[in-house]
Amino acid sequence: MNSETELPFDYRIVRSRKRRTASLMIDKGRVEVRVPALADECWIDDWVRSKVDWVLPRLQRQTQALEQRGIDIRQGGRFFVNGRELELQWSRGRQSSVEVDDYRIEVRLSARVRRAESEAVREQLQQWMAQQAEQRLVPLCQALGRELGLKPSAVRIKNYRRKWGQCDTRGVITLNWRILHLDPALQRYILVHELCHLKEMNHSSAFWRLVSAHCPEYRESRRLLTETYPYLIW
Ligand SMILES: [Zn+2]
Numbered sequence: 001m002n003s004e005t006e007l008p009f010d011y012r013i014v015r016s017r018k019r020r021t022a023s024l025m026i027d028k029g030r031v032e033v034r035v036p037a038l039a040d041e042c043w044i045d046d047w048v049r050s051k052v053d054w055v056l057p058r059l060q061r062q063t064q065a066l067e068q069r070g071i072d073i074r075q076g077g078r079f080f081v082n083g084r085e086l087e088l089q090w091s092r093g094r095q096s097s098v099e100v101d102d103y104r105i106e107v108r109l110s111a112r113v114r115r116a117e118s119e120a121v122r123e124q125l126q127q128w129m130a131q132q133a134e135q136r137l138v139p140l141c142q143a144l145g146r147e148l149g150l151k152p153s154a155v156r157i158k159n160y161r162r163k164w165g166q167c168d169t170r171g172v173i174t175l176n177w178r179i180l181h182l183d184p185a186l187q188r189y190i191l192v193h194e195l196c197h198l199k200e201m202n203h204s205s206a207f208w209r210l211v212s213a214h215c216p217e218y219r220e221s222r223r224l225l226t227e228t229y230p231y232l233i234w
Pocket of ligand 1: 197
């Protein structure tokens with residue numbers, strides 16, 4: 001039976017022939033319901049209604065994170081570097097550049113740029129972040145590796161939208177440049193996490209013991225990282 005009241009959120013239905021049961025996902029402030037191909041609309045609606053108490057607090061947490069940490073590419077908008085909130089400004093100049101002080105990040109767009117300014121600024125900021133990550137994150141990871149006695153065969157920078165980093169079986173650590181948005185303590189946790197994979201290629205209890213030896217506050221860091229997803233989606 002459908003009740004009269006409207007649900008306090010919208011959701012998207014994804015049907016799949018392989019699926020036999022329904023499941024709910026909340027991702028980046030959006031609710032998705034995955035159901036078997038032939039599931040009945042009314043049944044889906046009732047089922048989602050039965051999950052409201054589970055969905056709402058999670059959805060609110062994600063929406064709040066977006067309000068507090070969303071990167072906002074417009075004049076006077078918000079940007080984050082090393083966990084610090086900065087005001088974004090841009091102007092035209094002869095050469096393109098990015099400059100940061102304690103309160104502001106200023107992008108100089110080349111006078112030759114013809115596209116929509118906000119798109120050009122977005123691209124310039126992403127390139128700048130990737131360069132900064134090469135210059136700062138790579139040596140930081142190598143130094144930390146020496147300190148912990150865990151030596152990666154290489155450290156690389158990449159753009160990921162779903163993860164902060166990875167470590168492969170050849171010992172190559174790849175770091176997301178978006179790590180530079182985070183507070184330095186969280187940056188360190190991610191580097192320690194990936195370095196520990198050089199010894200433990202899994203998330204076993206032995207792995208977490210190793211992480212905890214080098215980063216005792218890792219539980220808190222993991223919790224805080226769940227609130228930083230807005231940095232992954234701009
Ligand atoms: Zn891991």
